[in-house]
Amino acid sequence: MTTIARPEVAAPEPWVFPEATATALPNGATLLTYDVPGQYVLSIRVGLPISLADEPRDLEGIATVMARTLDEGTEHHSAEEFARLLERKGVSFGAGIGDAGLTMDLDVVKGNLEPALDLLRQILTEPVFPEQEVARQVRTRLAEIEQERAVAAHRAVIEFVRTFYAEDERSARPIGGTRETVSAITREAVVAFHAEHVVASGATVVIAGDLSDLDVPDLVGRALAGWDAGAVERPSAIERAATLAQDRCRIVVVDRPGAVQTEFVIGAPGPDRSVAGGWAPYPVIGFVVGGSPNARIDAVLREDKGYTYGIRSSFRPRRSGGLFLTAGSVRADATVESLRLLVELLTSGREGFSQKEVRSGVDFIAKTAPGRYATADQVADEAVIMALDGRTTQFTTDNLHDLVTVDAARVDAAFARFADGAGIDPERPGSGWTIVLVGDAAEHMAGIQGLGFGSVTVVHDR
Template sequence: MTGVPQRTRMSAPDALPRPDVLVPQPYELPVPTRFRLANGASGLAYDLPGQYVLSVRLSVPMPLRVEPRDLEGVATIMARTLDEGTARHTSVEFARLLERRGVAIGCGVGDSGLSVELDVAKHHLAYGLDLMHQCLAEPAFPAEEVARQVSTRLAEIEQERSVASHRAAAEFAATFYSPVGRSSRPVGGTAETVAAITRDAVVAFHAEHVAPAEATVVVAGDLAGLDVVAELDLSLGRWGTPDTYRSPGPWQVTPRADDRARIVVVDRPGSVQTELMIGAPGPDRRHPGGWAPYPLLGFLVGGSPTARIDAVLREDKGYTYGIRSTFRPRRRGGVFITAGSVRSEVTGDALRLLLDVLEHGREGFTQDEVDHAAQFLVLTAPSRYATADTIADEAASLSFDGLDTGFTSRNLVEIAGMDAERAGAAYREFIDGRWTVVLVGDAASFLADVQALGRGDVTVVPN
């Protein structure tokens, strides 16, 4: 380096011996207080001393198959318009009411249902809950706000199409799931269906599908001196079930495409990288063999720079900034996803190596590998679940599945005692060499290499 005076480097003395690590005490996630509100909603309260911003999460289970086929995305538009005006306040007034006390409300829809999130400083809890109640019980869905959310979603669809990872996820869903199932299409709808959404459609959808009867509300944070149940009874507890409400009924297995085991290339000429998404069926949380092996397997195979995948593709080959694997449970069934990006010209070799690593797992894992992954997952839990929002998010996410954080604690115990044989068997149960592969990139620069791998049909589609 220029401009630096010449100097003699001071050398460090030899290091002390590597210190031993003291084994930590066993850990359980905080245990909630359970209650039920007058309107039937279930409640969980987690007291986390020192967490001065409280996190409130409301989960309303709702399978997206209840959306009319020609209006898919209506649940998303409905959710995004909940806080854009109520019976008492215009959209602008409502935004101001929230922000004058630093109250953050977010509403969204995933494949399990509607989520409403409230983050609020402890001393403004009652104020925040009142506004959250207004969003749920008396949304006005002003026509101009619905129209604006439709425009915004249409712009977002184009933005998602332009981002390689989003584009890959959309093509993966379309390839992996049967076209008869809602899961094969975007949660937020397509341009055609979103453009058809009107205020009337939003109002009708809300009236039929949003109610407290099967909902769960979670409150997490420093609850000292607060009567959370009383606060909720005065707010969300007064949210009633409309006569028009229809229970979603039993959850169904998401049908997979018969021809899901194939390679699809989304052609983006000039792209300097290829986004890869590789998937196979996986378990849900109620899998008869237990859920516990799967977080561990995802981590062991592709959860860190030293996991099996990045040990080869990043640290040995330098093909990627990082590729991650994870088992994602859904209400019924699940999916094992591996995703990341590599530079265009090595796409063929990277795919070969990736499939090799993934399939090599069928031969099993060493007890050392399993122990290492188990230690990470179990011993990081206290700090991963240390804040109000992380506990609330975990509890809310599990509530869609009729579970709570006791499930997480029980899994940690099972993970801690995992033996390599069980882990290997759990992996083999799902990984059979039949993969759905999506590659988003410059087809001309790698198509021949990918075809030469002999891993099945290769289809090229436009971006």
């Protein structure tokens, strides 16, 4: 019998993010193109560094309403006509606002790139924001606000940002505004906000996909030639870290009498991608602590105790500063014990990470990268995220190459830097964390106070 030797499996070559070609457009925007052969549905992304702090205080949520009505009619087409044009040309469109800025997403088959760019031009330069469409989006947003207050996970986030950030910070209030501010939004205000902020200066346009036989810079240059540079100076508030509340290190319970589950949001200030020692160790920490079903949190609260279906942790960088956030729900009868275990597990990084844990995180993040960025839409999404963070996708490549060198010592040092900055002291359980629970306050209050994690405040919804 002949025995065939098993082939040797070589380690994969270092992966490189697709290379971008950058073109400076005359109106102050930057065009980034990524040729991804075989991807015949092209992904177009537009990123504008509009800060939520640019919204008038009494009209917060106006950027959300504006984003949702950009394609609801232009100077030459009604909302219905424009919707049919998008459908006829096979163009999907979406827009939204977040902490990083305003983004617009278009996907279109390669053969229809030119008409898709013309539709984008109309969205950018000719939206008319019909009165009835603005009013409809205002009503929709008001209904969402009520739903967000009813859903425990959303309610926990609302209370978390209100507790975590200083009262006068825009970040302390919902991205989509409140009932009072959204109710005050008018068509005239949306038109004025668009005219001031949706301008070409500082914007990034990304096109990814199979670009063979296409002169993309010429097509984009001609299509967007009429998009005005604008006079707004930006970014502003995006560049600085948000001010935290002086009393952020405390526990807040949003009372839900009779709740059969308790929702947790636990957070502390984290780094941005410019952190000393490199960004690469931080996604590994998030993965090991609570980034997968095999992470420390789920190993105890889900697999061992059966308290939860799953709780997740991750670092969430902003352009300046960031967060380390843990969120999920547990059985109501396990609330106090779950809180004790969560704080213990989140603080356990002070005791170090094993090389096995670190290797599992490094391997997962690094070896899945080629799959994560295999399609044009993912390439374009990453490019616009990096652009709004003041970077290029060279950072993505460099960070992945750095990631494979990460060992337990670097991860331990990174966690220590994070914990020191957040004021997490293992000798003082609960220190450094902002903890929000949505659940039955009367049922759990005594037990929570007995943990000795700090002051406890109860919030009763109207």
